[in-house]
Amino acid sequence: MLAILEQLLIIQERDRRIAQLKTEKARIPIEIAAVDHRLSETSQHLDSLRQQQKHLESERKKLEIEAESNRAQILKYRIQLNQIKSNTEYQALLKEIAKVEEKIVQVEDRELEFMEQFEQFQAAIKEEQVAVKDLMAKAEAAKQDFKKRAANIERELVQLQAEREKLAQEADPSALARYERLLRSKGDMAIVPVQHGNCGGCHLHLPPQIMHNAKHANTLISCDFCGRVLYWQSE
Numbered sequence: 142m143l144a145i146l147e148q149l150l151i152i153q154e155r156d157r158r159i160a161q162l163k164t165e166k167a168r169i170p171i172e173i174a175a176v177d178h179r180l181s182e183t184s185q186h187l188d189s190l191r192q193q194q195k196h197l198e199s200e201r202k203k204l205e206i207e208a209e210s211n212r213a214q215i216l217k218y219r220i221q222l223n224q225i226k227s228n229t230e231y232q233a234l235l236k237e238i239a240k241v242e243e244k245i246v247q248v249e250d251r252e253l254e255f256m257e258q259f260e261q262f263q264a265a266i267k268e269e270q271v272a273v274k275d276l277m278a279k280a281e282a283a284k285q286d287f288k289k290r291a292a293n294i295e296r297e298l299v300q301l302q303a304e305r306e307k308l309a310q311e312a313d314p315s316a317l318a319r320y321e322r323l324l325r326s327k328g329d330m331a332i333v334p335v336q337h338g339n340c341g342g343c344h345l346h347l348p349p350q351i352m353h354n355a356k357h358a359n360t361l362i363s364c365d366f367c368g369r370v371l372y373w374q375s376e
């Protein structure tokens with residue numbers, strides 16, 4: 142293989158690794174944000190459960206007060222009963238007492254329902270508390286992991302970039318400039334293999350002359366269709 146082609150291939154391999162690491166590095170803050178988002182959603186859900194439970198409890202207390210005042214009312218009525226002389230009034234007050242007693246039963250039934258709901262919330266809150274705790278630990282571990290990964294990537298990048306710089310200094314400037322132009326315009330690969338008679342970049346079938354030139358290259362050969370530099374690899 143042409144020496145410059147070999148050099149460019151090594152540079153390309155470094156460039157691809159550098160690009161890959163940069164993409165990986167850019168993803169880390171996004172992944173951290175996703176972990177934080179999940180945690181904050183679960184915490185918010187827990188808060189909302191607590192709020193609902195608090196509301197339920199204050200509603201239940203209102204009912205308790207209502208039942209108490211009803212009971213006080215009945216006591217008052219009973220005292221009045223002892224003082225009533227007329228039978229009609231006595232009967233009327235008994236009816237009144239019965240009505241209030243019925244109300245108490247209704248209020249206490251609702252109180253019971255609220256208490257059951259309160260317990261359901263209690264269970265859900267406990268479950269969510271465990272989930273939040275679990276997520277917090279996972280988020281912490283993930284962040285430590287991300288930090289380590291970022292540091293490793295940074296180290297590798299510094300090393301690769303230094304290598305790349307050295308390789309670039311050793312390469313033919315005009316060939317290197319051609320490679321870099323191609324890389325910028327194609328975005329992925331500037332130098333591609335011939336694969337079963339096709340260009341390894343655009344995958345179009347190469348004319349025999351180009352194939353022949355690529356195989357016996359003494360200069361850089363380009364694909365007619367996409368312009369990428371071709372190299373021959375034994376098939």
Ligand SMILES: [Zn+2]
Binds near residue numbers: 342
């Ligand atoms: Zn091509």
